[in-house]
Amino acid sequence: MTDGMKEILMKTRLIAFLLLMSASCVLAGDKPLAVFTQANDAYAHGQYQQAINLYESLVTNNETNATVFFNLGNAYFKNQQIGKAIVNLERAVKLSPRDKDARYNLQYLRSLVKEPSLPFFETAVAWINGWVSLNELTAAVSLFFIAALGLLIGYLLRRNPWYALCSIVACAVLLAGAVWLGLKIKDEVSTRWAIVVTGTVDARNGPGTENSVAFSVPEGRNLIILGENNTWYAVGLPREGITGWVEKRSIEAVTAL
Amino acid sequence: MKRLLSILFCSFFVTGMLTPAPLMAADISISAAVDQNVISLDEQLVLELNVSGGKADLPSSLPDIPNFTVQSSGRSENISIINGSMSSSTSLRFTLVPHEAGKFTIPSISMTAKGKTYQTQPIAVEVTAAGAASVQRSAPARTVTAPSSAGASDGRPLYITASLDKATAYVNEKIVYTFRFFRRVNLLSNPNYSPANFSGFWKEDLPPKNYQTVINGQRYSVNELQILLFPTRPGLFNLGSAGLQCQVEDINQADPFAGFAGFFSGGRTQQLTTNVVSVKVLALPETGKPKDFNGTVGQFNVSAALDKRSAKVNEPVTLSITVAGTGSIKTIADPKLPDWTDFRKYETVNTTAMDAKNDTVSGSKIFKTVIVPLTPGKKTIQSIPFSFFDPAAQQYRTMATAPLTIDIAPGDPSAAPISYSPQQPAGAAPANIALVTTDIRYIKPLASWCAYRGPLYRRWPFIIVNIFPLLVLAGVFVFLRWSHKLSTDVAFARKMRASKTARKYLASAQKILTAGNTTPSSVIDFYTAVSRALLEFIGHKLNVSPEGLTNNALADMLLRRAIAATIIETTKTILDECDLVRFAPTTVTAAMMRAIYNQTAAVIEDLDKKL
Numbered sequence: 128m129t130d131g132m133k134e135i136l137m138k139t140r141l142i143a144f145l146l147l148m149s150a151s152c153v154l155a156g157d158k159p160l161a162v163f164t165q166a167n168d169a170y171a172h173g174q175y176q177q178a179i180n181l182y183e184s185l186v187t188n189n190e191t192n193a194t195v196f197f198n199l200g201n202a203y204f205k206n207q208q209i210g211k212a213i214v215n216l217e218r219a220v221k222l223s224p225r226d227k228d229a230r231y232n233l234q235y236l237r238s239l240v241k242e243p244s245l246p247f248f249e250t251a252v253a254w255i256n257g258w259v260s261l262n263e264l265t266a267a268v269s270l271f272f273i274a275a276l277g278l279l280i281g282y283l284l285r286r287n288p289w290y291a292l293c294s295i296v297a298c299a300v301l302l303a304g305a306v307w308l309g310l311k312i313k314d315e316v317s318t319r320w321a322i323v324v325t326g327t328v329d330a331r332n333g334p335g336t337e338n339s340v341a342f343s344v345p346e347g348r349n350l351i352i353l354g355e356n357n358t359w360y361a362v363g364l365p366r367e368g369i370t371g372w373v374e375k376r377s378i379e380a381v382t383a384l
Numbered sequence: 385m386k387r388l389l390s391i392l393f394c395s396f397f398v399t400g401m402l403t404p405a406p407l408m409a410a411d412i413s414i415s416a417a418v419d420q421n422v423i424s425l426d427e428q429l430v431l432e433l434n435v436s437g438g439k440a441d442l443p444s445s446l447p448d449i450p451n452f453t454v455q456s457s458g459r460s461e462n463i464s465i466i467n468g469s470m471s472s473s474t475s476l477r478f479t480l481v482p483h484e485a486g487k488f489t490i491p492s493i494s495m496t497a498k499g500k501t502y503q504t505q506p507i508a509v510e511v512t513a514a515g516a517a518s519v520q521r522s523a524p525a526r527t528v529t530a531p532s533s534a535g536a537s538d539g540r541p542l543y544i545t546a547s548l549d550k551a552t553a554y555v556n557e558k559i560v561y562t563f564r565f566f567r568r569v570n571l572l573s574n575p576n577y578s579p580a581n582f583s584g585f586w587k588e589d590l591p592p593k594n595y596q597t598v599i600n601g602q603r604y605s606v607n608e609l610q611i612l613l614f615p616t617r618p619g620l621f622n623l624g625s626a627g628l629q630c631q632v633e634d635i636n637q638a639d640p641f642a643g644f645a646g647f648f649s650g651g652r653t654q655q656l657t658t659n660v661v662s663v664k665v666l667a668l669p670e671t672g673k674p675k676d677f678n679g680t681v682g683q684f685n686v687s688a689a690l691d692k693r694s695a696k697v698n699e700p701v702t703l704s705i706t707v708a709g710t711g712s713i714k715t716i717a718d719p720k721l722p723d724w725t726d727f728r729k730y731e732t733v734n735t736t737a738m739d740a741k742n743d744t745v746s747g748s749k750i751f752k753t754v755i756v757p758l759t760p761g762k763k764t765i766q767s768i769p770f771s772f773f774d775p776a777a778q779q780y781r782t783m784a785t786a787p788l789t790i791d792i793a794p795g796d797p798s799a800a801p802i803s804y805s806p807q808q809p810a811g812a813a814p815a816n817i818a819l820v821t822t823d824i825r826y827i828k829p830l831a832s833w834c835a836y837r838g839p840l841y842r843r844w845p846f847i848i849v850n851i852f853p854l855l856v857l858a859g860v861f862v863f864l865r866w867s868h869k870l871s872t873d874v875a876f877a878r879k880m881r882a883s884k885t886a887r888k889y890l891a892s893a894q895k896i897l898t899a900g901n902t903t904p905s906s907v908i909d910f911y912t913a914v915s916r917a918l919l920e921f922i923g924h925k926l927n928v929s930p931e932g933l934t935n936n937a938l939a940d941m942l943l944r945r946a947i948a949a950t951i952i953e954t955t956k957t958i959l960d961e962c963d964l965v966r967f968a969p970t971t972v973t974a975a976m977m978r979a980i981y982n983q984t985a986a987v988i989e990d991l992d993k994k995l
Contacts, residue, residue, distance in 0.1 A: 160833040170827050192836045198827040222836055228825040235824055265840040269850055276853040280860050316839070 159190040175206040193223035210324030210346040240347030268304040319352035321378040330371025334359035341371040416504035436473035452480040482511040542567035546658035556681035557775040565607040572651040575630035580623040585613040618667040674771035682711010686770040688785035708748035727755040757792040875927035882924035889917030915962035925995040
């Protein structure tokens, strides 16, 4: 490498560093709420791409909440990016499952992409799972755990049968909650749900364009990431029972919170 | 057999039509014919266009024929196979209703077949005055018209009549139109009913009636339709005639085989018309018309009610005015409400309930108006007049509601309603809402910022909070086990108490030492405390009684516990010195006392480590 090339490379790194610092300073200098309000204003004026950039800057800096994801999903939808819109509305619903607006918008978008409905049992499980958020359920289980232990300690020290009875009840509720929490973690964390975000995607029979196309998935459809190989994800469509490989850039994981 | 009869029938039918005017083009034959050349003014004639041997562009409607009203009466197609040769024919039928008597000509009609244009021959017909017998009727016709009159049956097997219950009526006054269908033959299909012209009226249908009657010794089945008409404007209204087309059994009494043939022929079409009816509608009189009259005609009562007896200022109250009775319910207009100073009124909505039966329309119309009290106090809503025209008495009448009172309490000025939907006042049923379009719900604002920090179970404070109760539980288990051992193992309990006991005695010795009191009694107490501290400590540690324990025995026990000889010797020295001072008083200085105290504390500390 010549001295000139080294100098160019150094200058490039310096410029990149300064840009990164300035972007961070913008967010660090402005409070997240100010950025959020600015994004809402952009949305209100129909400047959806600008709104997306501002909302995404919050997400990148880990300054997120259900409302940010809700508004970001709306902005993506207005910007004709339905896949990204569904990803963010899914996140909003996961964080705030009883938000009627988020649920309505997600349902509306799913109807637009003609997402097939789940079988009855899975619908029922999804309904129960969707009633509380993961953190709410975790907190509730934790509360019962502490209560059950407290009652047990009370019984050991006082030998009062009421403590024993209450402890047994708390333990039973704790057990049920723990099972529920386990299922929820399996569904929302262990199972890597993803959405197609780059238009209709060809799923191939192997990780690479040299493999034949197995099936096509329209933008906005739900799928599960089963594995990965370099720049490819192995994905499955549980409702159809088929699997294939898609490029990583064509889908976005919902659970990446 | 049926097909053969059909073929024969079609042949007779075609050849039997009067004045056939066939046009032959290659194998195509086109003709036009009427069923009668001479009809009376109250009769109709049937014109049939027939194309056989090919397909022609038959006109769907006829050109205007002067002095006749033309109505299409249907289309039929026949396919015949005779001696292996197939032929087809298509027929179009039109009903011609004459306007006036006289001699007329049905002009030639153009049709196109296989690229050529054909024209039928003109047909001359004569229309005589109404009621005159058509003596010159020609022979057999497939379709016949049956003139009707409102009166006698004339022995006809089926006929229809129309009538009105009055010849003159006022605007909005009820008129009963009655249509009756008399028959004493069976119908082969449901008849097609063509109603009269009811333009200029709004109408209410009454339930149809079916009954039987005897006319001139013959029993007829009667289907009766009644329609209540309410004229909307004055003038002379000609309702015209209603029509009925029906398929009946084709039974010729003179022909013994006709019934048999009729069974297979599928019957014949009968076109019936009623007499023409008209009514003169009078404008409502101007004399005596009340100021608040708004066009309601009939007999009505009016009442009013409030939905609550008391309310607060700015609290909405619903005023309901009910107009009930018989007459033109639909046209009852809103009662005129006065301009109140104590109430603000909003737009009125109404609901209508009607029941049409027994030649009358009865029902009610309820007008609901939201009024908002503006000032507190006992308020009275004065009588509200309502005027209508009674056609039976031929005069206007004015009814009034009873006065209503309501107590208005002072209210919150900020609770004033901003606006009310005129279509949906308080307490009214929600109106139907048409969804124009659907879209996502709008973005949300945030008043304060609260960021999501990831799953709770991955956060350290949460993990610590959940681990802490487990540590407490473990501690409780240890404590309980220790307590149990204390209560059941005496040696352990004494061993646990040894240091505490020694500290207690040493503390009392320290107290004397700190006071600097070297009186003989204090000195004895000091050395007693020191001696007790050491003996009690060793006694508890070795689970033996310190009472009566000699220094040599003590030394032997310590020796068995592998205690260093220097410690044993020091112990013996301390105890000997204590005994000497206690039992053989000598002069002791404070320095000596401090030395013995420190020595004792050190020995106890050493022994605590070993025992």
